[in-house]
Amino acid sequence: MISSISGIVKSISLNSVVVEVGGVGILIQVPNRVAISLSAGATASFHTYLVVREDALILFGFTDLIDRDFFELLLSVTGIGPKVAQAILSGSDSATIATAISSSNLKTLESFPGLGKKGAQRLVLELKDKVAGFASKNANKSLPLGNQVENALQGLGYSAKDAASMVSQVLSSSGKENLSSSEILKLALKNSGKE
Structure with missing residues (x-):
């Protein structure tokens, strides 16, 4: 079993990343919230789980062992x-x-x-x-700002899927670094038209 992989992120899609390890690009399926937190060219480490199928070997990766x-x-x-x-x-x-x-x-x-x-x-x-x-x-871990805002949006009645989508849209399109959770929430509500 492949337990972990570390390398340079070559490409990122909605639910997967390609990580180059020793000149070989390895496709790793990742949760969407992990994919949006990565950037191409950066070094990343993943704890992995290998699914063996009749027609494919699929590697699922997570940045956190838990x-x-x-x-x-x-x-x-x-x-x-x-x-x-x-x-x-x-x-x-x-x-x-x-x-x-x-x-x-x-x-x-x-x-x-x-x-x-x-x-x-x-x-x-x-x-x-x-x-x-x-x-x-x-x-004991403090939640990342994105998760804090997602939880707040869920408290306002949005589904987990909609909340995650709203937050990722704000984080990817804002162009600002270091947004506070209240600023992210405000922009997410503004983008949805419910401010």
Whole structure:
């Protein structure tokens, strides 16, 4: 198994990056929130999980070891494959998802692409007793500004997917460095027409 990869980011797409290691470009599937945080030409390290299929070898990468471990836990749920697990982690970090599972917050879980009501119920049923460690491991980390704003937007009634999209749009189009969370929130609401 390939446990980690470090190298130079050569290209970035919505849910994947190509990392050059020793002259070889390796395609790594990453959550969207990871992809938007990277820049081409920068050195990056990923904790990886290799999925072996009949017709392909697919490498999933995470910048945080906790997210990779949570990805593996999501794969243990009946009906959750790597693409859905990746989509779930694209919507939020493992601590937020673990908290939603442990508190049986179906509304938040249903907002992740590919889950729906039954998938959210299955996550709660199969993982409720297993996620406490993930929520507590991340409890001491301060959330990045983007995640703070996403959580605020979700509190205002936006889905996790819409909130992530709004924040990434602001961060990619603002052209300003060092925006505060309140400035990001204000711009996100302005762009959506609900300021």
